[in-house]
Amino acid sequence: xxxxxxxxxxxxxxxxxxxxxxxxxxxxxxxxxxxxxxxxxxxxxxxxxxxxxxxxxxxxxxxxxxxxxxxxxxxxxxxxxxxxxxxxxxxxxxxxxxxxxxxxxxxxxxxxxxxxxxxxxxxxxxxxxxxxxxxxxxxxxxxxxxxxxxxxxxxxxxxxxxxxxxxxxxxxxxxxxxxxxxxxxxxxxxxxxxxxxxxxxxxxxxxxxxxxxxxxxxxxxxxxxxxxxxxxxxxxxxxxxxxxxxxxxxxxxxxxxxxxxxxxxxxxxxxxxxxxxxxxxxxxxxxxxxxxxxxxxxxxxxxxxxxxxxxxxxxxxxxxxxxxxxxxxxxxxxxx
Amino acid sequence: xxxxxxxxxxxxxxxxxxxxxxxxxxxxxxxxxxxxxxxxxxxxxxxxxxxxxxxxxxxxxxxxxxxxxxxxxxxxxxxxxxxxxxxxxxxxxxxxxxxxxxxxxxxxxxxxxxxxxxxxxxxxxxxxxxxxxxxxxxxxxxxxxxxxxxxxxxxxxxxxxxxxxxxxxxxxxxxxxxxxxxxxxxxxxxxxxxxxxxxxxxxxxxxxxxxxxxxxxxxxxxxxxxxxxxxxxxxxxxxxxxxxxxxxxxxxxxxxxxxxxxxxxxxxxxxxxxxxxxxxxxxxxxxxxxxxxxxxxxxxxxxxxxxxxxxxxxxxxxxxxxxxxxxxxxxxxxxxxxxxxxxxxxxxxxxxxxxxx
Numbered sequence: 001x002x003x004x005x006x007x008x009x010x011x012x013x014x015x016x017x018x019x020x021x022x023x024x025x026x027x028x029x030x031x032x033x034x035x036x037x038x039x040x041x042x043x044x045x046x047x048x049x050x051x052x053x054x055x056x057x058x059x060x061x062x063x064x065x066x067x068x069x070x071x072x073x074x075x076x077x078x079x080x081x082x083x084x085x086x087x088x089x090x091x092x093x094x095x096x097x098x099x100x101x102x103x104x105x106x107x108x109x110x111x112x113x114x115x116x117x118x119x120x121x122x123x124x125x126x127x128x129x130x131x132x133x134x135x136x137x138x139x140x141x142x143x144x145x146x147x148x149x150x151x152x153x154x155x156x157x158x159x160x161x162x163x164x165x166x167x168x169x170x171x172x173x174x175x176x177x178x179x180x181x182x183x184x185x186x187x188x189x190x191x192x193x194x195x196x197x198x199x200x201x202x203x204x205x206x207x208x209x210x211x212x213x214x215x216x217x218x219x220x221x222x223x224x225x226x227x228x229x230x231x232x233x234x235x236x237x238x239x240x241x242x243x244x245x246x247x248x249x250x251x252x253x254x255x256x257x258x259x260x261x262x263x264x265x266x267x268x269x270x271x272x273x274x275x276x277x278x279x280x281x282x283x284x285x286x287x288x289x290x291x292x293x294x295x296x297x298x299x300x301x302x303x304x305x306x307x308x309x310x311x312x313x314x315x316x317x318x319x320x321x322x323x324x325x326x327x328x329x330x331x332x333x334x335x336x
Numbered sequence: 337x338x339x340x341x342x343x344x345x346x347x348x349x350x351x352x353x354x355x356x357x358x359x360x361x362x363x364x365x366x367x368x369x370x371x372x373x374x375x376x377x378x379x380x381x382x383x384x385x386x387x388x389x390x391x392x393x394x395x396x397x398x399x400x401x402x403x404x405x406x407x408x409x410x411x412x413x414x415x416x417x418x419x420x421x422x423x424x425x426x427x428x429x430x431x432x433x434x435x436x437x438x439x440x441x442x443x444x445x446x447x448x449x450x451x452x453x454x455x456x457x458x459x460x461x462x463x464x465x466x467x468x469x470x471x472x473x474x475x476x477x478x479x480x481x482x483x484x485x486x487x488x489x490x491x492x493x494x495x496x497x498x499x500x501x502x503x504x505x506x507x508x509x510x511x512x513x514x515x516x517x518x519x520x521x522x523x524x525x526x527x528x529x530x531x532x533x534x535x536x537x538x539x540x541x542x543x544x545x546x547x548x549x550x551x552x553x554x555x556x557x558x559x560x561x562x563x564x565x566x567x568x569x570x571x572x573x574x575x576x577x578x579x580x581x582x583x584x585x586x587x588x589x590x591x592x593x594x595x596x597x598x599x600x601x602x603x604x605x606x607x608x609x610x611x612x613x614x615x616x617x618x619x620x621x622x623x624x625x626x627x628x629x630x631x632x633x634x635x636x637x638x639x640x641x642x643x644x645x646x647x648x649x650x651x652x653x654x655x656x657x658x659x660x661x662x663x664x665x666x667x668x669x670x671x672x673x674x675x676x677x678x679x680x681x682x683x684x685x686x687x688x689x690x691x692x693x
Contacts (some may be wrong), residue, residue, distance in 0.1 A: 075462050077469070122648075130462050131402065135602060135647045142640030150634065190663060270591050274473040277466050285463070311482045318474040320454055325467065329458040 022048075029174055045173060045186050047307040048300070055299025056199030057258050061272050062279040062291045063206060064250035069304040070223050070286030071243045073130050074123060077137040079251055080273030081144035085258035086111040086252025087268070088148060091157050100161040100260070107252040115248025119241050141269065149266050159260040165191050195261050199295075202250070206288055219243060223286065278317060282324045284334025293332055363516060367509045375551050376508035378624065382616040383515040384580055387522055388573035389600040389612035391566040394526050397606035398535060399562045400542030405452050405468040406570045407597045408475045411589030413445035413574030415479065415486060417495055418584050424494025427487040434498040442571035449567025450560060457559040472594045480586040491585025495578045506579060515576055519613065526609040529565070538562055592636070599643045605655025614654050 005012040025034075026048070031072070038044060042248045065079045076082075086107035094103025125153050168187040177183050210216035218239050221229045230236045255264075258272070275298065283294025301320055305313030324332060367375050421437040423429045432440070456467040479486040497505035497514075505511055529535040541548045541555050549555050570572040576583045587593075596619065604615025619639070626638050650656045 023445050073462070075466060077465075131465075132647060132651060134462060134465055135598075136644065138598065139644035139647055140635055142592075142595060142599075143644065146634060146636040146640060184484075270473060272471060274477075277470045277473075281466060281470065283462075311484060312478075313473050314478040314481060318471070318478075321467075321470060321474075324457055325455055 002036060011022070026173060029177055029216045039136040043185060043307060046188070047303050049188055051263070051300035051303035052296065053196045053261070053299070054303055055296040056196040057254060057261060058272075058279050058299050059199045059292050060202060060254035060257060062276040062283075062295055063202065063288055064247035064278045066283070066286055066288065066291045067206075067250075068244060068247035069280070071219055071226075072123070072240055075130070075134045076247070077134060077273065078118075078141040078144060079137075079248075079276055080269035080271070081141045082111050082114065082144035082248050082265070083255045083272045084148060084256070084266075084269040085114065085144065086254075086255030087264040088152050089252070090256035091159060091259065091264060094159060094256075100159065100165075103159070104253065105255045107256045108249045111252025111255070112245040112249030116241055118248075119244040123244075124237065124240075128189075129195075139272075145266070145269055152266075154266055157259065157264040159256070159264075161191065161260050165194055169193070190234070192261055195257055198257060202253075203288070203292055210288065215239070215242065217295070257332045278321050281331060283322055284331025287331070287333040290331055290333030318328035349497050363520075368514055372508045374433070375512045378617075378620055380508070380512045380515045380576075380580060381621045382613070383512075383519040384576045385571055385597070385600055385619065386613035386616035387515075387519050387576065388570050389471070389616055390519075390522055390526060390596050390609060391569035391573065392597055392601045393604075393606050393609060393612045394529070394569065395562055395566045396601065397608075397611075398530055398538050398542065399557065399559060401450070401453075401464045401562070402565070402598070403456070403468040403563075404465060404594050404598060405449075405475075406593040407469045408472045408566050408568065408589055409437035409452070409570040410574030410577060411475070411479075411584065412448045413441040413571040414495075414578035414584040414588060415492070416444045417575055417578045418492035419485065421495065423492040425487055425490070425492050427483075429492075440576055441569060441575055444575060445571030446564050446567035450564045451568060453560045453563025457556055457563075469591075469594075472589070473591055474590060476586055476589050479589065486586075489586060491583060491588070493583040495582060495584065497579040499517045506582070511580070515580075517681065518572050518576060522572070523609050523613070526569075530609075534558070534561070596639070599639060603643060603653050605653030607652055608655055608690065611653055611655045657684045 025041075026045060035041065061079070061083055064082075065076060068074055068076050068079075089110050090103035090107035092103075093106035094100050097103070122136055123133055126136070167190055169190050170185045171188050173186045174183045208216075210220060218229065218234050221234075222236060222239055226236060229239075254272075258268075279291055279294040279298050281294075282297060283290030283292070297320060298317055301316050302313065305316040309316075328334070342457055366379060370379065379492070388406060388410045391409070392403060395406070396402045416430070417437055418425075420430050420432045420440055421434060422431050436477060452471055455471075456464050459467065465539075479491070480489055482488060497511070499505070505514055530539070537548070538555055538558050541553065541558050545555050548664050579590070600615035600619045601612050602615070603618060604613065605611030622638060622642070623635060629638075646653055652659070
């Protein structure tokens with residue numbers, strides 16, 4: 001952090017200013033001219049929160065994607081299907097047992113197993129041929145999408161999480177002060193805040209796992225030089241399987257979280273695949289920090305685009321991607 | 337090896353394989369014995385899909401850049417046709433004359449493709465798939481959301497080819513010949529391009545970009561120009577597609593369709609420009625007749641499985657299968673006839689080179 005400030009003093013100041021303006025816009029009661037320019041404060045704060053929580057969800061999906069790529073150079077285009085599969089399995093289990101947390105665990109485990117199967121049965125056979133691996137994942141995603149459509153039909157599913165996770169909370173943010181002098185506080189759904197907390201928790205535990213454990217050390221070594229790691233006597237195939245399991249499991253996990261925050265329907269696989277792609281292109285392939293930053297940027301861009309210029313919202317996301325590719329082809333946090 | 341003769345440079349009449357002549361006669365005579373359904377829904381549609389897949393084959397096979405956005409480029413041309421020309425939706429439809437609409441649509445598509453290329457060639461290899469897929473998905477969501485220009489979810493209908501020389505070009509037979517002309521024209525162009533200086537440069541860049549850069553070639557420019565040419569091919573494909581369907585909507589440029597184009601190119605084979613057309617014929621036949629074998633709803637399952645099997649077991653697609661089959665036959669023939677047989681195989685084959693040493 002200090003390093004960044006010393007090296008890019010100008011950008012650090014700009015970032016700080018932006019942060020201060022944002023904080024002021026969140027906590028201050030807006031003067032009339034600002035309301036005239038941007039609309040009601042409630043819209044702004046809600047959009048901001050929506051963007052941040054959506055970013056959290058995108059991080060959950062994209063972190064698995066980027067983790068798998070970082071180690072195996074395998075662009076898993078079936079990642080969206082794993083998200084959707086996790087959501088459906090989680091729904092079935094939660095519906096059967098009546099316990100939402102069991103659904104969450106079942107989704108993580110079963111999708112992790114499917115990831116292990118993919119790695120062991122298919123990808124191991126075609127190591128070092130990343131184009132073919134990617135084509136295979138496309139084939140798998142076509143079949144998986146169709147199979148899921150056959151099993152769960154085109155209906156939209158809605159999770160029912162525990163009551164204390166549902167409902168809305170009053171945030172300590174004043175939206176407007178009524179003429180009577182009473183302050184109106186902004187309300188926000190609890191579950192979306194929970195999504196954010198979970199994303200942060202997953203992010204921190206991934207960081208600890210990668211940076212503070214022995215297996216994490218092996219994974220980082222594998223990212224840098226696979227052959228050398230194998231030469232030191234580590235069973236690289238086992239590390240691959242583990243990483244694939246975690247990456248796929250995270251996608252399934254995100255499926256239940258995202259399915260609860262929004263809903264589950266066919267077509268979501270493509271949506272989250274796009275989100276993962278853009279997030280990792282912007283953030284830098286293979287970098288967890290990059291995924292976090294990219295997810296935040298894309299989540300915010302999508303929600304602000306949706307709220308303030310609806311018909312051109314997607315273009316904003318796309319523009320960000322193009323600008324990043326033009327300036328830093330390897331992504332914000334990507335190394336060469 | 338067939339591929340070696342393909343890249344060797346000059347073409348003379350003798351080089352034309354009898355199979356090419358047979359195929360040409362068959363394609364020309366096809367409407368005389370086929371029903372309207374087979375001419376239009378099977379024949380013309382295969383040729384259109386093949387043309388779009390050809391643009392992908394050119395990028396992927398010769399340039400090593402697997403772009404999933406070629407259908408998006410074609411769809412962009414199709415949308416431009418509806419926006420600039422006439423449609424029956426009361427949205428846009430500027431009513432330009434048909435020839436101007438076609439030219440502007442194709443050029444617009446080519447520029448769009450160039451833009452995609454310029455964005456994606458800055459990174460290499462596997463990134464190209466990701467970036468072009470992101471472009472394809474973003475374009476799909478964009479046209480679905482945008483009602484001002486692209487008429488959102490409904491899209492446009494009533495886009496028709498002109499009536500020229502007293503012929504209504506959407507009738508099966510004229511439309512078939514129109515598609516055939518475009519397809520064969522681009523097939524020949526790509527075939528020729530592969531042997532031109534530019535095409536050879538592109539293939540060399542595919543094989544070793546670093547060495548080509550060291551030799552003084554502008555690698556980025558070669559690649560972007562490839563995207564431009566591919567954009568022209570895909571653009572014409574898009575024009576034919578919108579005339580074929582009479583309509584264009586977000587579904588036309590959906591991700592599943594973009595992947596279908598990839599499936600066609602991969603299943604057909606990416607080593608030779610005939611591959612995409614073989615793939616397209618196989619795809620369209622499957623699409624129309626898989627209903628007899630399996631539930632219509634499960635078509636994607638069939639196509640996905642076919643694709644997966646091809647990728648897993650024959651990376652060069654149907655062409656690869658054929659080559660392998662032929663090599664095996666020839667090998668057997670050589671073993672039977674003795675070594676002299678190898679000498680007759682033409683100066684380009686490695687067998688004869690070894691003998692002359």
